[in-house]
Amino acid sequence: MNPAQTNYDTVIIGLGAMGSGIAYQLARSGQCVLGLDRHRPPHVYGSSHGQSRVIRKAYGDDARYVPLVQRAYMAWHELERLCGDTLLTNPGLVLMGTPESQLIVTTLDSAERQRVSCELLDRKEISRRWPALQPDPDMCGVWDPTGGILRVEPCIEALLTAAAGHGAVLKFDEPCESWRAHTNGVEIDTDSGTYRADNLVIAAGPWCGSLLAELNLPLWIERHVQLWFAPAADPALLAPDRCPIFSWQHRQGEIFYGFPDLGQGVKVAHHHSGQRADPNAISRDINDDDVSGVRHLLKRYLPSANGELKNHDVCMYTNTPDENFLIDFHPQHPNVLIVGGCSGHGFKFAPVVGEIARDLLARNRVDAEIEMFRLSRFS
Numbered sequence: 001m002n003p004a005q006t007n008y009d010t011v012i013i014g015l016g017a018m019g020s021g022i023a024y025q026l027a028r029s030g031q032c033v034l035g036l037d038r039h040r041p042p043h044v045y046g047s048s049h050g051q052s053r054v055i056r057k058a059y060g061d062d063a064r065y066v067p068l069v070q071r072a073y074m075a076w077h078e079l080e081r082l083c084g085d086t087l088l089t090n091p092g093l094v095l096m097g098t099p100e101s102q103l104i105v106t107t108l109d110s111a112e113r114q115r116v117s118c119e120l121l122d123r124k125e126i127s128r129r130w131p132a133l134q135p136d137p138d139m140c141g142v143w144d145p146t147g148g149i150l151r152v153e154p155c156i157e158a159l160l161t162a163a164a165g166h167g168a169v170l171k172f173d174e175p176c177e178s179w180r181a182h183t184n185g186v187e188i189d190t191d192s193g194t195y196r197a198d199n200l201v202i203a204a205g206p207w208c209g210s211l212l213a214e215l216n217l218p219l220w221i222e223r224h225v226q227l228w229f230a231p232a233a234d235p236a237l238l239a240p241d242r243c244p245i246f247s248w249q250h251r252q253g254e255i256f257y258g259f260p261d262l263g264q265g266v267k268v269a270h271h272h273s274g275q276r277a278d279p280n281a282i283s284r285d286i287n288d289d290d291v292s293g294v295r296h297l298l299k300r301y302l303p304s305a306n307g308e309l310k311n312h313d314v315c316m317y318t319n320t321p322d323e324n325f326l327i328d329f330h331p332q333h334p335n336v337l338i339v340g341g342c343s344g345h346g347f348k349f350a351p352v353v354g355e356i357a358r359d360l361l362a363r364n365r366v367d368a369e370i371e372m373f374r375l376s377r378f379s
Contacts, residue, residue, distance in 0.1 A: 009197060009199065011036065015156075016047055018205070019037070020035070020041065024351065025355050026163075029362075034197065035170045036195075037171075047346075052267060053347040054348070058118050094126065095144070096142075097249035099138075104141075119143040120142060133301070134301055155350070174191070176189070186200040199337065212330070215375075223316065224273065225313075227267070229307050232304055261305075265307075270294065291309060319344070324343070324373060325349075329360070337357060
């Protein structure tokens with residue numbers, strides 16, 4: 001395909017997890033695809049970076065995601081075979097809280113309804129299996145043996161390499177300046193010129209709101225701090241073969257999560273800290289408050305990981321009010337598809353969202369399977 005061409009079947013704005021997944025699936029279906037990104041992915045300026053993301057079938061957020069995540073496992077393994085690299089490893093996942101906590105109750109309910117095999121463990125059994133984890137006496141855990149770790153940057157690279165291998169044109173460091181939709185197509189302006197296409201997909205993560213200002217989308221951007229700590233005690237207890245992925249509801253509405261030491265330290269972060277951010281002016285430096293709250297939790301629940309702070313990363317969540325994704329056509333432009341609002345749990349679904357976008361553009365209708373992602377729910 002000629003990179004100098006200006007006419008395409010579909011242009012995709014944004015090549016993070018969702019955009020790269022869409023580019024891959026559209027290109028392999030035979031579409032003539034152009035992907036644009038304001039930076040050079042995988043990069044550290046959006047939402048798709050930070051070494052690791054969890055993939056899990058124990059999905060208490062909403063049981064309707066379980067069929068999608070089951071497809072996601074298959075899609076990532078297919079991509080592994082294509083790229084010849086390991087993208088997904090499976091140390092398992094344990095979710096912890098009191099028996100009446102939302103994390104435990106909703107996870108068990110979802111697992112039962114979707115027939116996901118999980119195991120309910122008491123506090124003593126958790127500490128016996130994984131000595132690094134120290135729950136409170138009144139806590140229990142749900143063990144999901146299928147819980148896995150996706151390697152973020154290699155996943156993005158694999159999706160984009162596969163997209164390019166199927167003929168997609170990918171242009172980096174080229175932000176969209178404006179776009180226009182007509183009955184017979186769309187036009188996208190960048191500082192390099194104007195591109196034309198039959199369809200447009202806006203998958204720009206934190207920048208979706210500004211690219212769709214006319215819709216006043218109910219999205220808000222959250223600053224998300226990821227921290228890596230050196231072991232303070234026996235490092236072997238924190239290795240992937242001795243320590244699972246963990247997620248802990250330590251009080252009402254507050255969850256922190258983390259990963260075993262993959263070579264850079266134990267990664268720990270709050271899930272939804274509530275710090276609002278401007279994607280164009282976000283602070284990527286960390287402060288004492290960013291670290292002290294996490295250290296307090298490590299001291300209480302994971303003391304062997306409370307060593308030297310080795311690294312940090314700041315990314316962004318793009319949140320919807322109900323924390324479900326936004327995947328729908330523009331209400332005024334049926335040739336413009338909006339994909340965003342992944343609310344801190346979207347990465348694992350990237351190749352499946354690519355399939356959904358491919359099918360939506362081919363059929364120009366939203367199926368019942370993804371009704372929960374429609375824009376009309378905010379009306």
